[in-house]
Amino acid sequence: MHGFLSSEGVSYMTVCACSLPAATAFCFLEDLRWEFTACFDNSAVALASRPYPFLEFDSGIQKLQQHYNQKGGPSLEVTLAEVQEDLRTSPPQVLTMEDVALTNGAANGHVEQTAGSGQSQRLEPVSAPGILSLILNIMCAALNLIRGVHLIEYTFQDDYDGVWNVVAFLLAFLCCVCQCHLYLFHTCQKKLKSFTLLTLIILCNAFLFGLRNIWQLTFHMSVACLSTLLTLHRKLLDRNMDCGV
Template identity: 30%
Template sequence: MILYALILRSRDLLPLTSTTNYHCSNGESAIDLKLINKIVKSVLKKNEVPKNKCFLRTNDKTYYFLPCLNIICMAMCIPSYPQVLAYSFLEELAGEFTKKYDRFKVEQALRPYNLIEFDTTIHPIQQMYNKPQQLTSRINLAEITRDITLDPPQEVFIVEENSKNNIHTPQVIPPTVRVGPLPTLEPLSFIDKTSLIFTICLIIHSIVIVMDTWRSWTTEEDDSLDTGWLHFCSILFRLAQMYVLTHKQMYRWKKGWTLFLVLLCIDWFLYFNDDPWQVILVYVITTLTHTCILRRKIAIKLPQYQI
């Protein structure tokens, strides 16, 4: 759920308005405002105000930030609250605020919380987003999630660092980590699984030959030993080819092409004296696995949020 919302002026981080319904029944504050202000000032340094949305994770809270024109909207949520709903809340908050207050009104503010009356608008929006079952007909989750996927927010980190006076002060690591819904590969298709099975069969065939060569390497000629080493290399490269097919990683295409060309060379030296049909079969399996690597792309299916 959303615990606290805050709107600041971007040029000097002057707080303009915030939620006020954060007190317990005994009158005490349910949240630590001093800690929140410390975190906000650490993340939103005056000379390093982010131009894009970002967020900060702590042990028990997540802070989301959304710059909009000359203001910055912040929402403090529990860690399990969906990111897509948090940014949808901030966008709606920023839209309502900019409708009610123009740039001149914002720049004219001299004291903190000069526009605190906007809390009457924040409260119903916050209540609505804390009951997401009511949002299905109000917002388009798929569209918002797609926007976050295309332009993911950046994560910032605060670490404790000793100063010269041995006082712990929060330091912000620049937001360089692009995050959002973690990208995954498309599910393995029937062709992908078939190519994996055929590749495993070739690996088993090579393992049998390597074991036979190992048992008789002292009595066989050098050619047999060389063939054993080539089969051993083909095992390693085919395992690597299977790994590239099944796992998301950087430079998949380059790795796939490198493994494909190396395996073609190894297969030629291993099978060029054998039955032509055997050579064709091995080449077809190697090419099929390589084709599956090239055609398997990042999944475009949006995450399923439970609301």
Template identity: 30%
Template sequence: MIYFSLISRISDGLPLAGTTDVSYENDDPDFKLAYKELKRVIRKCDKFPDRCTYTPSTYSIHFISALGLTFSVICDSSYPTVLAFSFLDEIQKEFLQQYETEKREKATRPYTFVEFDTFLQKAKTRYKHPRTLTTKLDLTTLSQEIRLRPPYNISPEEVNPPVGNFVLSTSFRTSATSHRHFVPLGLFGWVTVAMNVFCSCLNLARAILLMNEGHIDDFDSEVYQFGALFLLCCLFFSYQVYLMCWPTNMRKPLACATLGSICLCQLYLWEHRTSIQMLFHITVSCTATFVIFTRQIQEKLPQYNL
């Protein structure tokens, strides 16, 4: 029979929904082992094919991956494989129908869709007796598909690499091992990034134009000094893009320093720019600083208490 099911996000391993009534199995050491191994498999699922089976004990773990999600189940090793994957296909269709992509991607807390457990319990009850269930389901197509493309059997070495084997221990490192990452940018954030890239390109073009106008034998001329200032502005705007897109230590002080440097450059370049151009560059830089300050880093809980 089916004992436990879990729906998680591939990008960071975040569990979105799962079965809650597993306390009655906690005294079984084999189930504890399968439960522990499931957590390890989930963190490495993007390294495996989209349909896999892993049997660490008297229990088997089956999972499918699709659309950035992993649907997994723990059941008896004697439970029919075709029924286990039929169960996974069923909960996959229902979950994708109930929760849109945007809602799934915005979830930040474990078990955000805990109410989906109601459907999981009903499905578990239906799949509890395989003999009676096979007469109610049309498993012909799925059986043929599994026979033609059987699930990949994961070996214990792939889940638990040998200690001391550096290559194996690092080959399964996934994005779920990163404990710090930004909450996704919204429309305002992406527009700000685009404007910063635009300003960076403008300053680069002005720097190249000014330096082409200078005399190659006169490196101390003001033309080259202003060209260098335009080039610095280009670098500062590019650095703001970096601070907006990647989590960095001390990013807020660095953002303030970058904003001050851009404003200072505008003062030096007032002869080569109109007031509107200067105001535009300062506004874009201030907006980027605001995004850097307000964009939050999402700290991932290492185990998510699965």
């Protein structure tokens, strides 16, 4: 059984056995409220942005819990008869599972966590093979950009048929940059995007077969495959392992 009450901007909750009378549970909450207000005034509560200033109150909770487990009744100003009378005149609200269920993804101040936001989702740390993949991908992107820009001058002066070679180089450059971004940052539909970029890089390099030898093509395609493999295997960081506050 769960019981809770709120007073002066502070909420108090207890979890107890179903066999425990409701009056006793609320006596515990009232005793807890008296203990807390005796230790902290309203200004301390208003200035606290995090619960850390109240950690010292844990010892008071333990003492009160031990008293109720041993004595089974209130210890401070509150008496059992007063609480029973209050419960008769003002019965507490009883919440069901339907009342606390999520509605449209949000209820009781809680918002359903999704993996749609890259800022709220952190990936595992970059590994050594990942750093190597990024360096090789940047190298491939630079080579594609240099070759593409170099071909632009000759293409528009003499050979207009070579414009597709320029497009292939520049498209391969963009795909390499996108592969780096895809590895570093979380995004939705990562598998689809990874294979799309890999396919485009392979097609671009196959189209450039006459301008690159077999070893150059193998190098570019191997780097693209390595980047795709590492991107797909880089998982989200486990929240239990993320100790950031």
